[in-house]
Amino acid sequence: MKNLNKKQKYLGMAVLAMLMISSNFGCRKFLDTQRQGEYYAENYPYPGSSGPYDQYLFAAYNNLRAYNVHVAAFFLSTSVRSDDADKGSTPSDGGADAISMDNFPVLPTNGFVNDMWNGYFTLITNCNITIDQVHNATTIVATDQQKILAEAEARFLRGYAYFNMVRFWGRVPLVDKPVTVSGSNLPQSTAAQIYTFIESDLTFAAANLPLSWDKKFVGRITSGAANGLLAKVYLTEQKWAQAATAATVVMNSGQYDLSTPYDKIFGESGENSKESVFEVQATASFATKTANGIQNAQYQGVRDGGVWNLGFGWNVPNDNLAAAYEPNDPRYARTFLLRSTATTTYKTVYGENTATTWINPAYNHKMYTNPSFRALYGDNSGWWMNMRILRYADVVLMFAEAANESGNTAGAVTALNSVRTRARGTAAATVLPNITSTDPAVVREAIRHERRIELAMEHDRFFDIVRWGISQSAMSSAGKTNFLASRDNLLPIPQTQIDLSKGVLTQNPGY
Template sequence: MKNYIKIAITLCTTAFLFSSCSKFLDTQPQGSYTEDNYPWPTGGSPYDQYIFGAYKDLRSYSVHVDGFINATSIRSDDADKGSTASDGGADVIAMDNFPVQTNSGRANALWTGHYGLITKCNTALKEIDSNTTVVADEALKLQGKAEVRFLRAYAYFNLVRFFGRVPKIDRLFEDAASQSNVPQSTAAEIYAFIEEDLNFAIQYLPDTWDSQFIGRVTRGAANGMLAKVYITQKKWQQAYDAANAVRTSGRYNLDTDYSKIFSEEGENSSESVFEIQATASPSVTQDNGIQYASIQGVRGAGNWNLGWGWNTPSEALEAAYEPGDPRKERTILYSSTTTTTNKTVFGENMPIYPSDVPNPRYNHKVLGSPSLRNTISRGGWWINVRILRYADVVLMYAEAANELGKTDEARTALNEIRARARRGAAAGVLADVTATDQATLRDRIRHERRIELAMEHDRFFDLVRWGTAQTALHAAGKTNFSNLRDVLLPIPLTQIDLSKGVLTQNPGY
């Protein structure tokens, strides 16, 4: 029996769901099994060991780190590659300036990383259906399936936006070769599959979890993600309904100041709908964290050797802010100059550009607190990744309402975002929008999405779904972008070869 318990403990140490209050005090993953809470922790299920394996992949380098930052942010007009001119080589330079090459290692990593996550999800679903060594009631099984199907839907949502036509893998295959030979489904078929998974998740996920399981997906997360899936397809009524379900749930609000959302204090706040959990300590600096912040950290020396310096806010983003908007300072971290000393949100003097750091601007939203940088590491592996915030849901609601002709509702929701943003600002900053016509409101909502969600990985996908990608990217100097090719990444040549030609390339490549 003791040996069986040890096996269970080992399997479950892949969990990474931590409460923010103990995040830096104890790096033992919460939700893991011990002899005291075996066979599973109160509030969990016997399938957690498989479910946690899927959650763990969210922190994978190939899911939410290098390729993800490149494909969602550096490809947009809000960010540039950053660092030094040659850093990252041709692969990253092509992500910034187009076209991405068919042999791109980062495109291939996104493919394998997301399909790895999908395999973990399919494994968990199989165990829930067939495992006879553990016993759970039907409600726990349905809840477990709902959790996993949300994660699978999210993985496919990324894949279909990255690549368009992709294989639909909805079960485990006996061998990798068989999975490599599954032909691509159309984007419409993939979206239908995503909607099916998310609607199942909405039906069986809880509204909240016990604090020991903070970060596990909820009904609100499923509705919010479904709203984004619908709005990507211009299914305005469905998007409106899904976003409204989050708004009327009473579980989320805009009470957290914008300046605090991206700090350690702001993790898992009332603003958080879906957030990837990470943690670290002086003794475990990386194993339970994610390299997300490190790649974007200030590239300097000594205390300012915080990362690679990639994904730097662009001049185009800088120019887009309205005068006095406090969100600009919290988003763009300015290097100092020989005549001006700029400071971080923590009051630290920034090093000088170009003598001390190679870029004039960095992503302020991923800067960890100096106390943790000095006691844990400078890489910021403990910083959570905000995937879906309540403000995003409010803006999706506003956009869908406006497209449905509900301009009063749209304007009210839009002004909720602006009211939060201007707290503490000078009088007259970010005044309420008063426009009543649909076209003007559409432009104002699109502008607000850009500013509110800047550097948060939505901009490129927004430009594509609005049909404005080529105009915006050319205006930002990325003139190699072509609507006929670059709205999608190339199907990785490695995957085409593995499929023996079953997979076919996207147009233009």
């Protein structure tokens, strides 16, 4: 790894390589390290990798950092639409399209919904182009192993894209090859058909991706990421035995553990730690502040003036989530970044006193950027912050849920308590005490609670309450009384897409 200020000569493909995502490499991004995912003369092309197809793969990887894939529309749809978070900032900021994600209903004309539809299909298109090149290109010289590896990476990314799409919209067109304009107007496949397709893609990826990559290849997908995502797909389908098996493969791989303290996971020093299974890479420099990054930290950063002008203040944790924490749970402080008051001074994870002037009483502390990095880059926006998609604790809790539902309650409790032990840290044993019940119903509720707290303000809560069948009661309890599960469990099919299809696409129920 090279120092940030060491002059290097970029090769022509350098910018494309910035997009890489992580599957646990233990390679961290400190102030004295080379920016992750960059190519230099001594490391391009990747020896022994799927290099012949990288130009196509990188277009797909790059989509993971796109605004319309993983920024505003994504966290509005996965976090703000849940019972854990509110839109934040001022009511008018973002307009009706943003606030309707909080207050419901989301209209078919919502611009965020249409943007995300386009973003995910762009990702899928780039995956299909890669796979087509692997099978049909005659000008690329590649070994069979290079072909298989490139296809496995592309099929993972395509499976991930479709998994989000089927959970957002239910019925979506299934596109498995590059299409012409005249052949692109496809009807929607059923959710069951989409899930079968996702399983096929992720199973292939899990069987053909490496367990790990060399550290200098930080960002490429591994079999652990594929099995972890496959476990979540099976869990969503309530295929408990398959979910437990897929999660077990990850847990027995030796690549991941719960050794990273909870308060370190989300900052710059926690990137690509042993906790990381699937992580979107981002980077910046003093000269290039945004082109190779992702905008999540800026959209969720503190909204205020002066030194606290860190972002737009969207996606803020609410009182309903705060009330769910057990007494003295250390995870609360790493999730809620609290505004100071006239009588109480609160601190950031880096020890700074917060201000009394913030627009909102709390912000997402998991998205708070290190002030040293802000000084280094001469910028407050945080585009360099990686985005965690799948953490190891999530895999452990998926195993716990699947095990409990398939009759292995003892194994479920052991897994559940391992997450609570890490969360407890150095606190007294009375904090987050071990779960001791052997009643599957009690353990089920304990696992659901733990998922809510452990993964708070990330991107799982809405999908969890929908698959558990509790979205209506959970949202009503949070005061989101306009929510109607029969309509709002799914987003509307964008009206723009229905119009472009000339009626081939049909609307979801209730819209």
